[in-house]
């Protein structure tokens with residue numbers, strides 16, 4: 001550890017450790033700034049007088065220290081060694097009292113010396129300094145060259161009061177001086193002021209770079225596990241590394257809890273992108289955070305801002321889009337993409353609309369598509385397919401809103417709605433004498449522990465046997481899931497429900513995986529079925545998959561039967577059921593009874609080796 005001299009007359013800063021580079025002389029740092037906490041001098045005098053000590057010091061947990069003797073800021077001083085106790089005090093949430101350093105084993109090897117004071121320090125006490133929001137930023141230390149017998153209660157109170165006054169002052173300074181209390185970097189308002197000035201005085205446009213440290217959820221999990229002290233330390237370390245990268249005439253700002261930004265003077269980083277690769281590589285190196293090595297998931301975003309975009313615009317929102325996308329990319333940096341942003345906005349809008357539709361429920365509907373048994377030509381089952389009719393956007397295809405619901409965590413409510421409506425409708429039709437089953441699509445996010453209970457509860461409520469229901473999971477959902485999932489699916493099967501592997505052929509399951517799936521039926525994806533008319537390959541695929549699946553004990557369903565020719569072809573294969581536009585398109589519930597009446601039997605298979613016996 002070493003200390004360096006602050007440039008401000010009358011004070012000197014002690015810096016320790018690599019991360020203290022944050023406060024090295026750089027445009028984005030406070031080095032050279034006086035510790036201009038409002039009323040700080042008065043607090044120092046107060047502490048000095050009420051405790052009767054000649055020396056007072058404020059040590060920030062980043063390593064910077066400010067010293068006062070007899071109420072006056074100390075003159076600039078040569079670098080010297082700072083005893084570890086200072087840093088320990090600055091980073092712990094408890095107070096420290098050493099009545100006589102000669103009696104304390106921590107000082108056996110090193111005295112708590114201070115070059116300004118001719119005699120070594122014999123008495124030391126400290127109190128943590130916290131901001132109003134509880135973040136610890138350092139410690140207020142009082143020292144004397146004579147030992148003490150005791151620290152009285154009123155003295156302890158005086159020290160505690162002084163420390164909390166400093167804490168309040170630091171927060172005040174951070175508002176007035178527009179700096180972040182943890183990294184000491186200028187914050188968001190300063191960034192906007194400077195960006196505005198840059199665009200006004202210097203250039204018609206500017207390149208803004210943003211550095212995201214970690215996805216918010218990951219960062220919060222990190223804080224929960226490690227505590228704020230580590231998070232603060234990490235942010236200081238990231239700031240320090242970034243400062244080592246940005247051009248020397250560029251300020252770094254802390255614009256969010258886990259986000260930094262800078263205005264680049266020119267676009268050289270884009271003409272030579274190895275500079276950006278270098279920044280990402282530096283940030284991906286592990287950080288030593290209070291002795292623990294940590295790796296972050298950085299995302300570096302860039303956006304070109306024109307002067308006209310500042311009015312009413314939010315450049316940080318734009319660049320955040322890029323840094324967020326970059327966090328999940330291999331390269332680690334990305335330039336703002338207006339088209340992608342539009343998509344995000346649209347998606348966000350749709351998510352809120354879908355959430356509203358799920359509570360209001362007048363915009364959602366279920367359509368039903370018949371499935372025909374090829375041995376009898378009879379409709380034996382219906383697939384329930386969700387429909388969303390938005391009042392202004394019109395019908396939104398399930399291909400769009402199902403994925404959205406999955407990403408936004410709305411799938412559980414959507415499936416619940418489909419279950420309740422579908423099963424109620426099935427019960428009504430069965431009461432009317434239609435001997436049909438219902439299949440419902442279930443997404444991977446539904447595969448939680450309560451799915452079994454939910455299906456059971458809805459079936460009981462409508463007095464429908466579980467053997468009248470089938471749940472369709474896509475092939476990839478079934479493949480990706482664990483032993484627990486398999487247990488839930490087996491439980492559903494044991495209760496009598498069917499389990500279908502939907503869209504088979506679009507995933508990458510091998511035969512061994514297929515054998516392990518606790519499914520009862522397999523639906524061959526419509527892309528192969530539709531290709532059958534034109535591609536011999538597709539015909540061979542459907543034929544052999546059907547044969548194989550049936551031999552493995554699955555009931556085989558072919559989707560996407562669009563023409564009479566395709567229907568005829570599948571009659572000659574090991575298929576049990578067909579579904580597709582040739583038979584019927586998905587239809588609203590009101591149209592179904594008429595359809596059933598008009599289609600008592602589709603062409604059925606003549607007795608063949610594919611007939612089920």
Ligand code: C2E
Nearest residue numbers: 385386398399402418441442443560561562579580581586
């Ligand atoms: P899926 O489960 O494979 O459903 C079959 C899809 O193929 C339906 O599209 C249906 O309208 C369409 N289809 C049926 N026969 C033919 C045909 O002969 N030709 C063509 N070109 N298409 C045909 P839809 O209704 O647009 O649904 C698309 C997908 O969205 C569904 O694929 C399913 O994965 C998902 N989905 C729909 N409703 C729900 C739901 O309530 N929950 C969940 N989790 N997913 C749903």
Ligand code: MG
Nearest residue numbers: 383441472502
């Ligand atoms: Mg399906």
Ligand code: MG
Nearest residue numbers: 502503523559
């Ligand atoms: Mg399908």
